[in-house]
Amino acid sequence: MFQLSGLSFRYPDMDKSVLKQLHLSIGEGEFILLTGPSGCGKTTLLRLLTYVLRPNGTLAGEIFYKNQPIHLWSDKELTEEIGFISQYPEEQMVMPTVMQELVFGLENHGLSTAEMRKRVAELGHYFKIEDLLNKKTNALSGGEQQLVHLLSVLLLRPKVLILDEPTSQLDPVHATLVFQMLEQLHHDLGMTIIIAEHRYATLLRMCDRVFMLDEGTVCFTGNSREFLYQLAQSQDLRYDAYLPDIAHLYIKKTKQPVNNDIPLTVNEGRVWLKRVLPMGRRLQKPKQQIKQTEQIVSLNDVTFYHSKNEPSILNRLSLTVYKGDFYAIIGGNASGKTTLIEICLGIKKPKRGRLELFQQQLNKKTLERIGYLPQQPQAFFMYDTVEKEMQSMLNNNNEEIMIQMAKHFHIEHLLHQHPFDCSYGEMQRIVLACLLLRQPDLLFLDEPTKGLDPFAKDELGRYLTALHKKGLTIVMVSHDIDFVAQYSERVGLLFDGEITADGATKTILQDNSFYTTDINRAARGTALSHVLTVEEALQAWPEK
Structure with a gap:
């Protein structure tokens, strides 16, 4: 399907090439996973493969699509053949409502009204988005934007689907749904799929091959188990962060790891753990006391809605964050997590209820003590x-x-x-x-790990932990349950407009079906039933 011959690319005013002499091929119907550190050239490579969306810069080498130089294909042909899912879905929205956005591409390709309705109905039922169809696109959450963007591309029925971090704004449930959909497209329709993804543990059982880029070149390649084995054998400790938790634990606790035995799924991990560990009884959830100090953030009976004709996004929500907390807010897409932070920052005003920061009403001086990382970092730059x-x-x-x-x-x-x-x-x-x-004295983070590679994510976690130990209060919204489990101290689960569960991280996450870690799911029924992270599992591993 694709053949790259000596492909190099350099952006204007940059001394070094982002891609350096790439030679690789992708067959028709293959499922390819692309990973690597941030800035290694993944997005650049994906945009070059679309060719229509190629960035400005100096291109050397050749890209062949279906045995023909890609520059000989017309833009119209390429847009019909190749679908592209960006990591910036908000930049792709051009129409005021979801329905108009979905049919925009179909109209441009001249499809009949009957055909458009059939396609929208088919995919709409599959994704259960009927309640979104008449919604304004500017009122969608980040996760909803990504789903609509994905659907608008799939409606064109491309031969190749290229995805750049498609689950970066999705909660665990919706991320799993997207991955399952990609697997079905691959198996049932034979679609060629090329995906760049940092949250790739689930994808390893689906993909045919993995390419890992670093500094513009392919450093590791092979099927999923070959790729993980190569990472484990590498002398570069940075690559440890790229091992999924269950595979990481297997490699650390197996004297002579065998390539074909590396567990890729929760079930394979559970089988291995039950074979090597003694059975464990079901432990009661630990009761950890929340240290109540000075109140830094206080919301009482806060309600917010866009209009009286729409359901409330937040409904009589109450929440207290204490000085020195590392508090994580989790929940599904469109549950109101970002809205909650925006109310704390004065960006949006509650319709009812009371907000206090540092035990006083919001004012210019309190805002000067706050740092805020928005979900879209581009909005920060001036x-x-x-x-x-x-x-x-x-x-x-x-x-x-x-x-x-x-x-x-x-x-x-x-x-x-x-x-x-x-x-x-x-x-x-x-x-x-x-x-x-x-x-700042208080730091709000909205999806801080989105777009970060595993190594950068670990570095961020360690740095936030150091700041937290020095007294910084942190409030974080995140879909990254592994990151939440490893670094936060308290968790609040936002559902139906209110905080339905609030407590110590281990208390809230342990034994969940979706809002927990792969390690916790795999270790149930063993002596490690209580652990959430690889670090906890290694520390609690029973001695023989």
Whole structure:
């Protein structure tokens, strides 16, 4: 289907090439997983494969599509053949309502009204989005935007589907649904699928081959187990972070790991753990006391809705965050998590209820003590270089602190680059570095791991933990349950407009079906039934 011969690419005003002499082929009907560190060239490669969406820069080498140089295909032919799902769904929305957005591409391709209605009905029923069809596109949550974007592309029935971080804004339930849909498209329709994804543990059992990019070249490739075995044998400790938790635990606790025995799924992990570990009795959930200190965030009976004719997004919600908390808010798409943060920041005003920050009503001085990472980091930037962005955040004009922060977040090589020329993960790190230069007392994070590779995510977690230990209060919205389990201390589950469960992280997440970790699901019925993370499993592993 695709053949790359000596493919290299360099962006304007950059000294180094993003892609360097790539030679690879992708067969018709293959399911390809593409992974690697943020900024390694994944998005660039995917856009070059569409060709219609190729970025500006210097291209060398050849891309063949169906044995023909891709530049010989017309744009119309390529848009009919190749569908592309961006990691920025909000940038793809062009129509005011969901229904209009879905049929926009179909109308441009000249389909009849009857055919359009049939296609929308078929996919709409599958994804259960009937309640979204008449909704305004600017009122959709990030996860809903991604689902609508995916559906609008699938309605065109492309031969190849290219996806760039399609689940970055989806909760665990909807992410699983998307992956299952991709598997069905692959098996039932023989569709060629090429997906770049950091949350790829579920995809490993589905894909035919994995390509891992690093510094513009393919560093590891093979089927899923071959890929994981290569990671395990690597001497570069960065790659440990790319091992899914169950595979990581198997490799750490098996004297001589066997390629074909590496568990890829929760069920395979459970079979292995029950074989090597003693049975464990069902443990009661630990009762951990919440340390109640000074109230930093207090919401009482807060209600919010867009209009009186629509259901309330938040419904008499009450929540208290104490000084020194690392509090995570989890819940499904469109449950109101981002709205909750926006109310705390004064971006949206509640229709009823009371909000206090630092035990006083919201005002200019309280806002100066707050840092906020929005779900779309592009909205943060105001200057034409990363260096200027960081300089604007310095309170004491001490540029040495800025350089140290840039090095800590591995963005020093980006200082003279325009923020919009950076990858999504790089933009996330730039915003976080800028926010922390202001030394806030309270930090709000809306999906902070979205777009981050596993190594960068671990680094972010360690850095947030260090800040938290120094007294920073952190409130985080996240779909990344593994990250929540490893780093947060308290969790609130937002459902039906209110916090329905609130407590210590282990208390809330243990024994759930979806809002828990793969390790916890796999270890049930063994001596490790209580653990949530690989680190906990390694520490609790029974000695022989």
